Amino acid sequence: MISLAYRLQTLSVEDCRVWLHANEWQYSLTLSNKRAREFCNGRALIRQLLLQQSGVAVAEIQITLPSAQAPAMYVKGQAVALSISHSRQAVAVVYSQQQPVGLDLEYIKARDFVQLSSQFSALKAATDSATFYQSWTAAEAYSKFSQQPLLSVLAHPLPQNIQLKHLSLPGYMLCLCYKIPDTTVKISANIQ
16 A cells, blocks of 8 residues: 655644654754755654554654655654655655655646657657646656656656556646556545
8 A cells, every 4th residue: 555645735844843853853953944844844744644544653753864865764663665745835745665656746837848848758748738747747756766866767758667646736736656556545635
C-alpha cells in the first residue's frame, strides 16, 4: 500500500513545531520564512499521516535533515520510502513500506509549454496546459522515484514500466510515481 496526503493551505511554522524533533526545529530557524514553512509543513504532514493511519508517535519517526540526497525516513527504526513536494501554499507527502515512491505537486500557472515541450523529450506529448502539467509532474515524480537528476529525466521519454497516478486539485497538479502495478493508493486530504 502507498499512503499519500496533501494540504492545499500550509500551516504556520509555529503550528508545525509540535510535529518536529528538536534538531528539525533548530534547523528550520536557519531557513528563510518560505523555506522554513515548506520544510516544517512537509515533516508535520507526514507525521500527522503516520499517526492517523498507524498510531505512530512523533518520536518514532526519524527523517534525515536536508543534504544533497532526498530525505530518508525511519519508522520505529525501519526504513520507509518517503517523498515530499510543495508548491505555493500546498504540500503533499507520500510513503510506502513496500516500494520506492516519487511525488510532485505543481501550482498551475501560465507557461510557454510549447517551447518547454520542444526542448525536452519527456514533455513531447504536451499539447496544452493540462497535458504539459501532467508530463512535467510525471517527470519530476519519476526523478524523485529513480533518484536521477531532473534534467536527465527530461532528456528522454519516461520508461513504460512505471506507474503514474495524477490528481487534478484546485489550482494544482499532483503526480505519484511508483513501480508495482495494482498497488492500493490511499489518499488523505487536509489532515489536521
